[in-house]
Ligand SMILES: Nc1ncnc2c1ncn2[C@@H]1O[C@H](COP(=O)(O)OP(=O)(O)OP(=O)(O)O)[C@@H](O)[C@H]1O
C-alpha cells in the first residue's frame with residue numbers, strides 16, 4: 725500500500741483532518757493489546773502521527789479522575805450521578821485540551837473508550853436516564869463523534885476472567901456480573917443502532933486473528949478516507 729501524508733490544517737474555521745478511531749467493549753476484551761499493535765502498524769503506513777490515548781485518563785486532570793473512579797474505597801461509595809459527571813468531566817477536558825488540537829493537526833488518534841462506554845456503563849449498567857447521558861455526552865464532546873468505533877466483543881465472563889488473571893481488579897471490574905451483562909447489552913444495542921460507525925469484532929479469537937481482522941477493516945477505511953492509495 726502506498727503512503728499518503730495527511731493535509732495538516734488548523735485554526736479558526738479550518739476543518740479537522742485527523743481521524744478518531746475508538747476501541748470499545750466490556751472489561752478484558754483486548755482493547756489495549758490491539759491498540760498497541762494497531763499503532764505500530766498504522767504508523768508504518770502513513771506519515772501522519774498516530775497517537776494512543778484513553779478515557780478516562782487522557783489528560784493530567786483525567787489521570788486524577790481515573791484514579792478516583794477506579795480505586796476502590798469503602799468509606800463513601802461514589803454515587804451513580806457523581807460517577808457519570810466525573811466521566812463527563814474527563815471527556816470535556818480530553819476533547820478540548822487534547823483530541824481537538826491533534827485532530828486539527830491531522831493526527832490519527834486511537835482512543836481506548838469514548839461516549840459509547842458512558843451509554844453502556846452509566847446508562848445500561850447503572851440504569852441512568854439515556855437521554856440525560858446523551859445530552860451530557862453532547863456537552864462534553866461538543867458534537868465530536870468517532871470516525872470509526874471497533875467493538876471488541878467477548879462474553880463478560882471471559883473478559884472478567886482475563887482481567888482477574890492480569891492481577892488486581894478495579895472498582896468498576898468489582899461490580900457484579902449482572903451489571904457487566906447489562907453493559908454488554910448496551911454495547912449490543914449501540915452497535916445495532918449505529919451500524920455505519922460501530923464495527924463488531926470477535927474478541928474471543930486469538931490475539932493475532934483479532935489483529936488481522938482489525939487491519940483488514942482499517943485498510944479499507946484508510947483508503948475510503950484517502951489516507952493511503
Ligand atoms: N484475544 C485474546 N485472547 C486471549 N487473551 C487476550 C486476548 N486479548 C487480550 N488478552 C489478554 O487479556 C487481558 C486483557 O487484555 P487488555 O488489557 O488488552 O484488554 P482491555 O480491553 O484493555 O481490558 P480493560 O478494559 O479491562 O483494561 C490481557 O492479559 C491480555 O493479554
Ligand SMILES: Cc1cn([C@H]2C[C@H](O)[C@@H](COP(=O)(O)O)O2)c(=O)[nH]c1=O
Nearest residue numbers: 779780811837838841842845846896897
Ligand atoms: C469512558 C468510560 C469508562 N467507564 C469505565 C469502563 C472501565 O470499567 C473503566 C475504564 O478502565 P479501562 O481500563 O478502560 O477498562 O471505566 C465508564 O464506566 N464510563 C465511561 O464513560
